[in-house]
Amino acid sequence: MAKIWTTTLLLVALICMSAAAAVEARTKLYPINDQGANNSICKTMVETQGFVCQEHQVTTQDGYILGLQRIPVGRSGKTADKPPVLLQHGLFIDAATWLFNSPDESLAFILADNGFDVWLANSRGTMSSQEHKSLSPNDPAYWEWSWDELASHDLPAVFKYIYGQTGQNLHYVGHSLGTLIALAVFSQHQLLNMIRSAVLLSPIAHLQNIQSMLMKAAAQDFLAEDLYWLGLHEFVPKGLEAAKLLNQLCKLPGIDCSNLMTAFTGPNCCVNSSKADIFLQHEPQSTSTKNMIHLAQMTRTGNITKFDYGNEEGNMNHYGQPTPPVYNMSSIPNELPLYLSYGGKDTLSDMKDVQVLLDDLKNHDKDKLVAQYIEDYAHADFVMGVNANKVVYDPLMAFFSLH
Template structure:
């Protein structure tokens, strides 16, 4: 199996899964239960910035969005892991890691190599997200402005993005006293020391074009490919996901990114899914970061994920 972790206001690398102790983080729990665990680093992050011909200092390196993760990255990862292990894969995704998986499944990609998928804090629609900074950025076409002014890399810790956040924080009703909570929601179960470790390394860079694509998703209310202008881009039809694909979906009532109404929209598109192949979990007090860093995530989520995987044959 492998785990992917992406965040909607930048990208996280694989370290985000390992911030808690071995007894409390999902990769080690799965490994202790006999699973062979592979952790993915998204392109553009610290451990995934090499390229056979392009350099991260050049704009061409950043000319991609999550469509490219669907078309190239996930298939390459699946092919590599399948070749190394000779086994079908149990997939775990969080945040954008769920989005690229769902989009892939709609097009029939990966499903022949897949045993099951667990989607935590799932993102397919962003119309109701409550992270005020994200909503403001999307409505103000901030990503498009950054591209037009020659900033192809979106680095959350870089000066241009820091200045951008400061500017957005001046808007009425925006409280930036706790940016982490402002973006992810009111996490019930993440302690301060874990957040401090997170902020030492995360979030990581992504492409500005990727942020534009996410903004398009938030503005349009549909799950579609990148809109270059002109003809409307093709839709990722979630109803096309194979009805017999085992899915575990867990979402939280306090999640500012994976909003309850947006998840209900996703589940509505899965209403024809085989009932015995779809497991849905709702945790009323969970927000976005609880799924990766919650101190009680083992008891709330990870034990159920492990049991779900063990039921797949």
């Protein structure tokens, strides 16, 4: 128990100190209005690899201005002859996660070279999506959201924008949190008129069996809740002070941070160590503390519900009922083509939790559901693995060709 409390206090100190310097860090690391010039994802990560890239923006119903990148053609310059594909990243990262490897190993580039019209999403709060019609990221109100809003506002806005630009239904690829928000949307029978198929890499839905010790400790000790009530609405896992205190945290018994990525995601088999270093220079990025609370609630209860306000009055005010509404995964339309790919070493998307999700989908049309198990893959292998092009992306594109 003493070890757990020590871990919790260090984590609180880590986030408090990094949050105190959040405004300064944001200015130094990624100025809000500096993404449109030479520091944009298009300029720094796509055009440098020989691809055409366009920067787009879409405004959500609640005022967040999201950045989108579009790779309309491959290196051959031939006009895309296949449908649009939307790539949605996970937690603490942005669209750059699809671009870290070489063009022959990164999913965004591979899809473009194979004739797809590729769109890269960036969730609210990430570097490319920090603008708002009336709020600044320095305002606590800016961070008053969880993944509920990513599902109810961000994803619909992006879908509708791409459909409006292309006139075509799209394929969807989500990783980690990007799978959860899609599953939530589909379970409510939304956006189905604009989608061809969905690929879920390291699917996140049920979280009761999560094996990441850092994430489990934070959830079990109500860390995010404590931070929220301390007034820290932006969850800042980056910066000099955060790095110093994380170094101390990693010295505690039972916490192995010899590889920081492994400590969070599991022992990735196939991530190039040099690319992992580049990844950690660009990431992790901020999310909302409320989002972390929501994920912690799921970890503790094993349920997939809307955000729980902690008491009947709060839930009644928001939902008109004393408990938060459930996202029923078994209500996802049986005819929606789904491709799930999960790994045996993944400490965030645990095999047992994925099996519960597959049980939810047991009545799905047999020819519309594919489940791929990769024994030696952990969480980051699906987006950064040097062999993912053959192991995951080739089968993924074959699945697209059927739908």
